[in-house]
Amino acid sequence: MSIYLPIAELPVNILLIFGLGIAVGFISGMFGVGGGFLMTPMLILVGIPPSVAVASVPSHMAASSLTGTISYWRKQLVDSGLGLVLLSGGLLGTAAGVWVFSLLRRAGQLDLIINLSYIVLLSVVGTLMITESIRALWRSIQGQQALLRRPGTHSWFHGLPLKFRFRQSRIYVSAIPVTAIGFGVGFLGALMGIGGGFLLIPALIYLMRVPTAVSVGTSLFLTLFTMLAATILHAVENRSVDIVLAFTLMIGGVIGAQSGARAGQAIRAEQLRFLLGLLVFAVAARVGLDLLTKPIELFSVISSEAAR
Amino acid sequence: MIFRKTAAVFAIALMLGSFIAPIAHAERLVTSLSTHRVLISSNFTGTSLVLFASIEDADTPRDKPKKYDIVITVRGPATTFVTRKKERILGLWVNYESRRYPDTPSYLAVLSNRPPAEFGPVELQAKYKLGLSFAALPPSILADEEFGNALLRVKKAEGLFYEETNAVTFLTPTLFRATVPIPGTAPTGPYEVDVHVFANGVLAAQQTTAIEVVKTGFEAFVAQSAREARLDYGLGVAFLAFVVGTLAGLVFRRN
Numbered sequence: 001m002s003i004y005l006p007i008a009e010l011p012v013n014i015l016l017i018f019g020l021g022i023a024v025g026f027i028s029g030m031f032g033v034g035g036g037f038l039m040t041p042m043l044i045l046v047g048i049p050p051s052v053a054v055a056s057v058p059s060h061m062a063a064s065s066l067t068g069t070i071s072y073w074r075k076q077l078v079d080s081g082l083g084l085v086l087l088s089g090g091l092l093g094t095a096a097g098v099w100v101f102s103l104l105r106r107a108g109q110l111d112l113i114i115n116l117s118y119i120v121l122l123s124v125v126g127t128l129m130i131t132e133s134i135r136a137l138w139r140s141i142q143g144q145q146a147l148l149r150r151p152g153t154h155s156w157f158h159g160l161p162l163k164f165r166f167r168q169s170r171i172y173v174s175a176i177p178v179t180a181i182g183f184g185v186g187f188l189g190a191l192m193g194i195g196g197g198f199l200l201i202p203a204l205i206y207l208m209r210v211p212t213a214v215s216v217g218t219s220l221f222l223t224l225f226t227m228l229a230a231t232i233l234h235a236v237e238n239r240s241v242d243i244v245l246a247f248t249l250m251i252g253g254v255i256g257a258q259s260g261a262r263a264g265q266a267i268r269a270e271q272l273r274f275l276l277g278l279l280v281f282a283v284a285a286r287v288g289l290d291l292l293t294k295p296i297e298l299f300s301v302i303s304s305e306a307a308r
Numbered sequence: 309m310i311f312r313k314t315a316a317v318f319a320i321a322l323m324l325g326s327f328i329a330p331i332a333h334a335e336r337l338v339t340s341l342s343t344h345r346v347l348i349s350s351n352f353t354g355t356s357l358v359l360f361a362s363i364e365d366a367d368t369p370r371d372k373p374k375k376y377d378i379v380i381t382v383r384g385p386a387t388t389f390v391t392r393k394k395e396r397i398l399g400l401w402v403n404y405e406s407r408r409y410p411d412t413p414s415y416l417a418v419l420s421n422r423p424p425a426e427f428g429p430v431e432l433q434a435k436y437k438l439g440l441s442f443a444a445l446p447p448s449i450l451a452d453e454e455f456g457n458a459l460l461r462v463k464k465a466e467g468l469f470y471e472e473t474n475a476v477t478f479l480t481p482t483l484f485r486a487t488v489p490i491p492g493t494a495p496t497g498p499y500e501v502d503v504h505v506f507a508n509g510v511l512a513a514q515q516t517t518a519i520e521v522v523k524t525g526f527e528a529f530v531a532q533s534a535r536e537a538r539l540d541y542g543l544g545v546a547f548l549a550f551v552v553g554t555l556a557g558l559v560f561r562r563n
Contacts, residue, residue: 002351002353002492003350003351004348004349004350004351004352004353004492004527006523006526006527006528006530006531006534007530007534009493009495009496010492010493011352011353011354011492011493059545059546059548059549060549062546062549062550062553063548063549063550063552063553063556064553065553066549066550066553066554066557067553067556067557067560070553070554070557071557071560112400112402112403224553227549228546228549228550231542231545231546231549232539232542232543232546233542234542235534235539235541235542235543235545236538236539236542239534239535239538240534241534241542241545243530243534243541243544243545243548244350244530246545246548246549247548247552250548250549250552250553251552254552254553254555254556255556257556258556258560290401291400291402292399292400292401293401294396294401295394295401297461297462298393298394298458299391299392299393299394299455299458299459299461299462300391300392300394300403300462301389301390301391301392301458301459301462301463302389302392303387303388303389303390303414
């Protein structure tokens with residue numbers, strides 16, 4: 001069953017796109033990540049022009065993270081205060097990321113930088129999450145208490161001013177490191193064309209000591225707002241948001257996100273972190289393999305309008 | 309004296325005139341296309357264009373018709389292509405060298421009754437841009453074969469460049485038909501259909517027709533909104549995401 005995409009200017013199999021939406025939505029709801037780091041490469045693989053894929057995926061992430069946010073909100077697993085402080089840094093970081101993005105594009109090495117940062121970031125984050133969660137799982141097998149939240153231990157940033165109490169997260173920290181994390185996630189997200197949930201969740205868990213479930217809920221909340229902003233920015237700047245593609249992905253996404261959120265809440269936090277670590281690492285390995293093996297076709301052709 | 313001068317000027321003007329005027333062919337070409345507007349709606353997956361043409365020739369006797377060769381070239385709107393080559397640097401396969409190809413057709417189909425090389429020398433092919441490589445790229449760029457050939461190869465694989473050397477069918481010695489495939493990925497805009505008729509390796513008749521590939525209905529509305537009402541369009545998509553997300557949250561709550 002084919003349908004013509006008015007902005008991408010090509011016909012696609014609508015069921016395939018719908019299925020992609022469900023699959024990525026499931027992962028998105030389960031781990032609280034936007035899923036952009038999976039969806040964008042898959043759409044490009046299906047034949048959607050990269051500019052259209054990058055611009056249309058954010059609206060899908062907005063819809064499925066809104067469904068996820070509602071689901072976590074009912075269980076009081078969203079820290080809106082923490083989310084808003086993160087958002088203030090995130091929006092600044094996004095603007096900075098877009099600026100560096102255009103600088104690198106002019107230098108002509110954007111693809112390489114994006115691929116390399118994918119590999120470095122994803123494999124580091126993936127490895128950290130896998131080893132940490134295995135350690136946590138090992139401790140729980142031996143019957144010990146998980147040591148993620150050590151009461152009384154303080155990092156250097158606990159001494160910073162502007163302290164806030166974030167109730168749902170059960171933390172009392174300065175707004176400065178929280179804004180900095182938001183900035184970093186927004187910056188890398190805009191640079192790499194991803195939502196940044198897979199960076200934010202580990203940062204909240206390991207740096208801020210926020211409980212895993214609240215990290216996921218708050219990440220979904222943040223993703224909702226950054227992705228709505230990204231959709232509008234892309235429509236105004238690049239004119240490459242395809243509403244038919246976006247709508248199809250959204251419908252699949254919210255259905256997948258709903259069952260994903262349930263699956264995520266049903267399994268234990270350490271297992272969830274282990275699985276997310278594995279997924280992140282697998283994507284890094286895939287990108288790395290692409291760079292290391294000789295491609296069948298050495299040449300690629302793009303229309304320079306599309307490259308703009 | 310004055311009379312002679314005027315006569316001389318008149319004679320020169322007459323001679324010049326006969327040079328400037330187009331070469332009068334004995335043949336006349338009458339073509340008919342199945343459509344001049346390819347309309348793209350939501351169920352568009354590509355279509356084909358049927359061309360009928362008749363060669364009218366008053367001079368050649370009916371019982372001994374000439375043998376004609378036909379080349380039909382269809383060009384989509386011009387674009388600039390960038391061909392990039394991957395090289396292995398520090399163990400990684402990355403884009404390295406690139407070439408720009410300005411003013412290249414975004415869609416190109418060349419159909420003929422037999423390979424142009426069989427009825428004319430390279431000079432003839434170059435002059436009338438017969439065949440995929442002559443029609444796609446200026447000869448100066450063709451010199452760099454590696455990148456130029458890669459462009460043709462990749463575009464052929466995408467179905468946007470098409471070459472068939474037995475796609476023109478003669479129904480009678482002077483009436484022929486050809487079918488031009490327009491893929492679903494065909495770019496929108498004005499297209500040019502160029503028909504060349506050769507007899508014994510010499511151009512006998514030529515005609516150019518224009519067609520248009522346009523979006524219609526909902527597709528045209530969406531494309532126009534995205535282009536002209538950017539902010540409203542962006543807000544619209546964001547609102548849609550909001551509605552879909554909220555509705556899904558409400559629907560699944562009941563379950």
